Each structure stands twice: as structure tokens, then as C-alpha cells.
Amino acid sequence: MAVKNSDMYYAYSNNEGIKEKGEYGGVVTTIMKHLLESNVVDGIVAVKEGFDLYDAVPCLITDPEEVIKTAGSIHCGTVNLASFIYKYLDGCRDMKIAVTCKPCDAMSIRELMKKGKIIEDNVIMIGVNCGGTLPPVPTMQMIRDVYELDPSDVIKEEIAKGKLIMETAEGEKGFGIEDLEEDGMGRRENCQRCDLKIPSNADLALGNWGVIGPLAGKATFVEVFSDKGADILNDVIEADLIAVEEPLEKGIAIRDKINNFMLSASAKKKEADYAGTSGDIIEVFKEYEDEFSKCMKCYGCREACPLCFCDDCCLEAEGPEWVPGGYTPAAPFFHLTRMVHMVDSCTNCGQCTEVCPCEIPVAKVWSTVNNKIRDVYGYLPGFDNGEPIPFTEHKPKDNWK
Numbered sequence: 001m002a003v004k005n006s007d008m009y010y011a012y013s014n015n016e017g018i019k020e021k022g023e024y025g026g027v028v029t030t031i032m033k034h035l036l037e038s039n040v041v042d043g044i045v046a047v048k049e050g051f052d053l054y055d056a057v058p059c060l061i062t063d064p065e066e067v068i069k070t071a072g073s074i075h076c077g078t079v080n081l082a083s084f085i086y087k088y089l090d091g092c093r094d095m096k097i098a099v100t101c102k103p104c105d106a107m108s109i110r111e112l113m114k115k116g117k118i119i120e121d122n123v124i125m126i127g128v129n130c131g132g133t134l135p136p137v138p139t140m141q142m143i144r145d146v147y148e149l150d151p152s153d154v155i156k157e158e159i160a161k162g163k164l165i166m167e168t169a170e171g172e173k174g175f176g177i178e179d180l181e182e183d184g185m186g187r188r189e190n191c192q193r194c195d196l197k198i199p200s201n202a203d204l205a206l207g208n209w210g211v212i213g214p215l216a217g218k219a220t221f222v223e224v225f226s227d228k229g230a231d232i233l234n235d236v237i238e239a240d241l242i243a244v245e246e247p248l249e250k251g252i253a254i255r256d257k258i259n260n261f262m263l264s265a266s267a268k269k270k271e272a273d274y275a276g277t278s279g280d281i282i283e284v285f286k287e288y289e290d291e292f293s294k295c296m297k298c299y300g301c302r303e304a305c306p307l308c309f310c311d312d313c314c315l316e317a318e319g320p321e322w323v324p325g326g327y328t329p330a331a332p333f334f335h336l337t338r339m340v341h342m343v344d345s346c347t348n349c350g351q352c353t354e355v356c357p358c359e360i361p362v363a364k365v366w367s368t369v370n371n372k373i374r375d376v377y378g379y380l381p382g383f384d385n386g387e388p389i390p391f392t393e394h395k396p397k398d399n400w401k
């Protein structure tokens with residue numbers, strides 16, 4: 001059987017240890033281990049559990065025996081692996097890697113590839129579907145207050161059938177995700193807006209949606225999105241490292257249905273978030289003036305942003321010609337500079353909001369403006385088609401207000 005681009009399978013690992021530790025059959029982990037063992041890559045980039053399941057640690061692994069440490073899904077893992085690859089692995093200039101990526105990781109990696117900051121030929125993208133991640137500290141608080149559980153007793157969390165379920169040794173407890181999110185809990189706000197749930201911009205996309213029948217909970221659904229992905233899957237099947245079955249028609253339909261449901265929920269959230277910001281960028285800033293006036297110029301958003309990489313833009317906003325010693329830059333100035341430079345590439349990954357000590361909804365503002373730009377220029381960040389808009393050559397259409 002030769003695997004082709006756009007093929008779909010149910011799959012699970014033939015390695016009992018990995019199957020046991022993996023989230024849904026351990027296919028991602030098996031692929032990663034194989035790529036390392038067969039020297040296709042020099043390292044794999046994935047996420048492992050640190051202190052507890054609220055502590056997701058991005059890691060580079062070069063020893064195949066260590067790969068099993070990365071098995072399993074960490075839903076409080078809000079890290080962005082594009083930053084890790086760009087900042088700590090020099091954009092894979094001198095090494096080949098395979099990386100597990102949520103859709104927002106994949107989008108940010110693709111943007112950085114287009115900008116020459118990550119070398120595309122040196123990176124294999126093993127995508128995982130993502131319904132959303134939970135912010136670790138507020139989630140622990142929610143588990144105490146709403147679930148009336150000790151966060152350290154929780155062994156697994158998942159979103160299923162509209163509920164956010166916490167599993168302990170005593171059993172399960174679940175609350176409606178919509179109700180939780182209306183009360184400011186649940187998934188991160190950017191995840192609630194996220195409009196890519198199956199990472200079709202990766203080489204493969206794996207997830208549990210659509211796995212029904214006897215394999216439900218024991219296997220993962222794999223969809224192939226590139227020739228590179230097809231070759232890799234073919235290799236692990238031929239080496240008898242994973243078992244595959246044709247997916248059930250009903251399962252494919254269910255997967256589509258869940259994906260579409262999630263996407264329409266995101267569209268509603270975006271509509272609500274963007275309400276009241278019908279004007280141009282300045283209008284958006286005016287809308288959030290009170291929020292941005294709280295900015296203490298720690299520049300954490302810039303540091304955390306996977307797409308903020310130039311040395312000579314925002315740093316200028318801190319220079320003596322703009323900011324005399326002893327002063328901080330005027331509130332919106334730094335943010336406006338940063339926005340002009342990279343908002344077209346914003347992937348709504350939420351890292352900026354996550355780190356902001358002043359709790360400014362930075363990602364919400366950036367996402368609002370990014371979506372305006374999408375409407376005007378038709379540029380969709382995070383996919384390999386289309387060049388990013390060079391900020392020096394913006395040519396707005398006539399209808400740009």
C-alpha cells in the first residue's frame with residue numbers, strides 16, 4: 001500500500017509501551033522515534049510534562065529512547081513551538097527536525113519559513129488537531145472553585161460532547177464549556193477565536209475526532225497533507241511500526257461535523273470580539289485606549305511573539321530620539337510600531353496576552369486588526385501560499401478606511 005497525499009487512516013502504534021503512554025494510540029510518538037532512529041532528522045521538537053500536567057515543557061530530543069517522554073497531550077500546554085525553533089535552534093539552519101505542532105504552532109512556523117527565519121527543507125511538521133488549550137494557572141483555580149477538586153488529583157482533562165471534563169481516580173466531573181467560557185473560564189480567549197482546528201498546513205494531521213467503533217479512544221485519525229507526510233507515513237507502515245485501517249465513512253462525517261461546529265463557534269466569538277471596531281487601526285486603538293494606557297513597557301508581548309523578530313523596529317521606539325532618559329514611550333507608540341511591522345502575520349497564537357502582566361488583551365486587538373487586513377488584502381497568515389505583505393510597500397485598496 002503506498003500512502004498518498006490526502007489519504008486518511010485510523011492508526012495506532014505497534015509498540016505497546018508507546019501505545020499505552022500515547023494519547024490516542026501513540027502514532028505521533030512512534031513516527032518521531034522512527035524519524036530519529038532512521039537518521040531522517042537530527043532531533044525532534046515536542047512537549048513533555050514538567051512538574052505536573054499544568055507544566056508543559058518544550059524540548060529538543062536527540063536520543064530515540066527519550067522520545068517516549070513526550071507522549072500524550074498536554075491541554076494546558078500553551079507554548080508556541082515556532083519561537084522555540086527560531087530562537088533556540090537558529091531556525092533549523094544547521095539541523096533537521098520533526099516538530100509536533102498544534103495549528104497555531106504550524107501557522108507561526110509557516111510564517112517564519114516564508115520570512116526565511118525557519119528553513120522549510122529542514123523541518124517535518126507533524127500536526128495535531130486542536131480544540132483549544134487551557135491557561136494553566138486560571139485552570140487550576142477553576143478546578144478548585146468550580147469543580148471543587150484538588151488540581152493535583154486530576155489525571156486527565158478533555159473537552160468532549162460540549163463539556164470540559166476533569167478525570168480523577170474517583171471518576172469524572174464535567175461542566176458545559178460554553179457556560180464556563182461565558183464566565184471567563186475554560187479555553188484561552190485566542191483559542192475560542194481560532195479558525196484552524198485541523199492543521200492542514202502541516203505534513204500530517206492527527207487527532208481523535210472521527211475515530212468511532214472498536215478503535216474509539218485507542219487509535220488516532222491521520223490525514224495526509226503533503227507528499228512529505230505521505231512518504232513518512234508510508235515508511236512507518238512498511239516498517240510495521242504502526243497499524244492502520246481505513247476510516248469509517250460515518251467517522252469521517254463526524255470529524256467534519258465536529259470541525260465545522262468548532263469553526264462556527266470560533267466565528268461567533270470573533271464576531272463578538274470585533275463588535276464595535278468597525279473603523280481603521282486607529283479606531284481599534286481608540287477602542288482599547290484605556291487598556292493600552294496600562295502598559296508598563298516590559299515588552300513581554302514582543303519577546304513572546306513568534307513573529308516579532310526584527311532588531312531595528314520596536315527597539316527604535318525605546319531609543320533616546322523618541323524617549324528621553326527616565327521616561328517610558330507614550331502608551332500606544334510602541335504597540336502601533338509593532339503592529340505596523342507584523343500584524344499581517346499574526347496567527348492569533350495568544351502568546352502576547354498570556355505574558356502581559358497588565359492583562360491587556362493584546363491578542364484580541366491584533367486579531368481584530370489582522371482580520372481587517374485579511375478582508376482588504378486577502379492574505380491569510382500561516383499557510384504556504386502567498387507572500388507576507390512587506391510593510392514598506394503596503395498598497396491599500398480604495399476601500400481602506
Ligand code: FAD
Nearest residue numbers: 022023024026027028029046047072074077131207208209
Ligand atoms: P502521542 O503519540 O501521544 O503524541 C502527542 C504529541 O503531542 C507529542 O509529540 C507531544 O509532545 C505533543 N504535545 C502534547 N501537548 C502538546 C502541546 N500542548 N502543544 C504541542 N504539542 C503537544 N485532537 C482532536 O481530534 N480534537 C481535539 O480537540 C484535540 N485537541 C488537542 C489539544 C491539544 C493541546 C493537543 C496537544 C492535542 C489535541 N488533539 C486533538 C490531538 C490528540 O490529543 C492527539 O495528540 C492525537 O490524536 C495524536 O495522538 P497520538 O496518541 O498519536 O499522540
Ligand code: SF4
Nearest residue numbers: 103104130132191194
Ligand atoms: Fe489550539 Fe488554535 Fe488555541 Fe493554538 S490558538 S492552542 S491551535 S485552539
